[in-house]
Amino acid sequence: MNDFKTYRQESAYVSPRSFREKAGSLAWELVWAFLCAWTPQPLNAWRLFWLRRFGATIEGKPFVHQRARIQIPWNLTLRHRSCLGDRAHVYSLAEIEIGEGATIAQEAYLCAGTHDFSDPALHLQVAKITIGAHAFVCARAFIMPGVIVGERAIVGACAVVTRDVSPATIVAGNPAREIGRRAIREG
Numbered sequence: 001m002n003d004f005k006t007y008r009q010e011s012a013y014v015s016p017r018s019f020r021e022k023a024g025s026l027a028w029e030l031v032w033a034f035l036c037a038w039t040p041q042p043l044n045a046w047r048l049f050w051l052r053r054f055g056a057t058i059e060g061k062p063f064v065h066q067r068a069r070i071q072i073p074w075n076l077t078l079r080h081r082s083c084l085g086d087r088a089h090v091y092s093l094a095e096i097e098i099g100e101g102a103t104i105a106q107e108a109y110l111c112a113g114t115h116d117f118s119d120p121a122l123h124l125q126v127a128k129i130t131i132g133a134h135a136f137v138c139a140r141a142f143i144m145p146g147v148i149v150g151e152r153a154i155v156g157a158c159a160v161v162t163r164d165v166s167p168a169t170i171v172a173g174n175p176a177r178e179i180g181r182r183a184i185r186e187g
Contacts, residue, residue, distance in 0.1 A: 001164055002128040002146040005094065006116060009123055016124055021072075028054050028073055039066050051076070062098070075112070079133070094126035094145065099133035105157075107140045114145050132167065141176075152182050 007016035015022070031054070036047045047064050054073040060080025068084040070076055075092035078084070079100040086106040090096055093113030098104060110129050115122040127146030131137065135149045138157040149155060153165045156172030156179070165171050170180040 002130065002148065004125045004127040004146055007124040007126075009121060011121055024054070024074070025072060028070075032070070037066055041066065051078075060100075082131075085139075093124070095128040096131075097128070098131045099135065099151065101134040102131045102136070104131065104137045105139045105141070108137045108143070108155075109141070110137075110143045112145050135165075152184070154182055 009016050031050055036050055039046055044063050047066065048058055048062070051064065051073050052058055056073040057077040059078070062078035062080065062082040064084045065086045065088065067087050069089045070092065071090060072092045075095045076090060077095065077097040079098060081101045082098040083103045084090065085104055085108070088104045088106065089109045091109065091111045091113060096110050096112055104110065112129050113124060113126045116125050125145065129143055129145065130148045132149055132151035132153060134151060135153045137143065137149065137155045140157055141155045141159045141161065143149065143155070143161045147161050147164055149161065149165045150167030150169065152168045154170040155161055155165060155176065156170065159172050159176040160174040161171065161176045168182040168184060169178050170182055171177060172179050
């Protein structure tokens with residue numbers, strides 16, 4: 001589990017983000033809407049270009065579907081051959097790293113932010129999400145802040161992952177529980 005950072009706000013209605021961050025987010029939303037969201041799948045390099053321009057760390061050639069949603073691109077790291085699927089949502093209030101060859105399937109939600117429900121002010125809490133190399137996050141799965149999904153792990157469809165997933169483990173359900181191990185092929 002990654003460490004949480006808590007923002008001490010006046011109330012839950014006061015954003016802890018600076019004016020510069022808010023302006024950058026607005027510019028990003030406009031660029032994605034007008035220059036990327038309508039592009040056909042083969043224009044992946046164009047979408048990666050704009051992600052880089054807005055501070056995403058991109059290694060090699062990952063794939064980002066035109067209908068993927070990325071909240072704050074400068075908090076996103078995509079490794080070679082990773083994939084953000086159709087309508088995958090990357091709520092990157094903290095860093096989100098997607099490992100080499102990892103797949104985030106359609107409508108999966110990576111949520112790097114929550115609130116401290118034990119405090120009446122509901123302070124914002126954020127923590128890094130790490131998706132290991134060659135992991136697979138299936139359709140409509142939900143990954144909570146601070147979670148590490150290990151290499152080659154599989155998160156089942158509609159699973160809610162509240163704690164770390166060990167490498168090569170298969171989890172499913174709400175909350176997600178181990179249901180098996182992923183076979184490792186030799187050679």
